[in-house]
Amino acid sequence: MPQASTLALVLSSSPLNEQDKLVALLTAERGVLKAVAPGAAKLRNRFGSLLELFTEGEFQYYWRQDRELVTLSRGEIRKSFFPVVSAADNVFYFCLLAEIVLKSLAPGNRDTRIFKLLKAVLAGREAGMDMDWLTLYFLTWLLRSEGLLFNPRRCSNCGARDLDQAWLRGDYRGLLCSSCRRGERLGLCRAELDYIAWTASHAPGAAGAWAGHFAPAGLLRILTGKIEHHGEFSLQSRRYLPEFR
Ligand SMILES: [Zn+2]
Numbered sequence: 001m002p003q004a005s006t007l008a009l010v011l012s013s014s015p016l017n018e019q020d021k022l023v024a025l026l027t028a029e030r031g032v033l034k035a036v037a038p039g040a041a042k043l044r045n046r047f048g049s050l051l052e053l054f055t056e057g058e059f060q061y062y063w064r065q066d067r068e069l070v071t072l073s074r075g076e077i078r079k080s081f082f083p084v085v086s087a088a089d090n091v092f093y094f095c096l097l098a099e100i101v102l103k104s105l106a107p108g109n110r111d112t113r114i115f116k117l118l119k120a121v122l123a124g125r126e127a128g129m130d131m132d133w134l135t136l137y138f139l140t141w142l143l144r145s146e147g148l149l150f151n152p153r154r155c156s157n158c159g160a161r162d163l164d165q166a167w168l169r170g171d172y173r174g175l176l177c178s179s180c181r182r183g184e185r186l187g188l189c190r191a192e193l194d195y196i197a198w199t200a201s202h203a204p205g206a207a208g209a210w211a212g213h214f215a216p217a218g219l220l221r222i223l224t225g226k227i228e229h230h231g232e233f234s235l236q237s238r239r240y241l242p243e244f245r
Contacts, residue, residue, distance in 0.1 A: 001062040013051040092240040139223040152196040217243040
């Protein structure tokens, strides 16, 4: 069987049977890769802590043309984010990010931005940035990279610009101004609209430079709802976050 190697982040790892684990990796350049890690479910195994959530590693694997699952042969940790990912205040946010990537990236999607974005979120949290703002930044860019983000500067019905307030259409596909609104309930204030526009030209590490004020919970719920709506799935891990209680 041909062998290959890839840089990747671990998105999930779960027992497949008594011996083996099923692992989902986000590779740096080839999208999501699903793999069997032989023997990884046993107490002592060759993978050690390589398969923990969001560990960045260099993974070697065998693959066959006729099989979706590849077989991990070995790997090496490039960087462990375990202390930051497993901290009680962070772990459910990271579970949500992993679930969103797994459910929303199509199998053939090789966009390299999501990998870089996750690395930036991990580095940002290590540097002490707020987890809710990092999550918000990630959701905004995930939608933008999938071509699903609405224009925060324009009413999708009449074209009015420079909105002070806007409402999301029932199908989540655009914003409406106060004149075009017909009972839509999900509203965004000026600061939230400004923030969405601001993320287009600022790296997550610049989040400290964001000068506006709003509590991120409302926009987190709106963007998560939009991701669920477009993907036609519901996210299990959001129920553990304070923003969704
Ligand atoms: Zn309008």
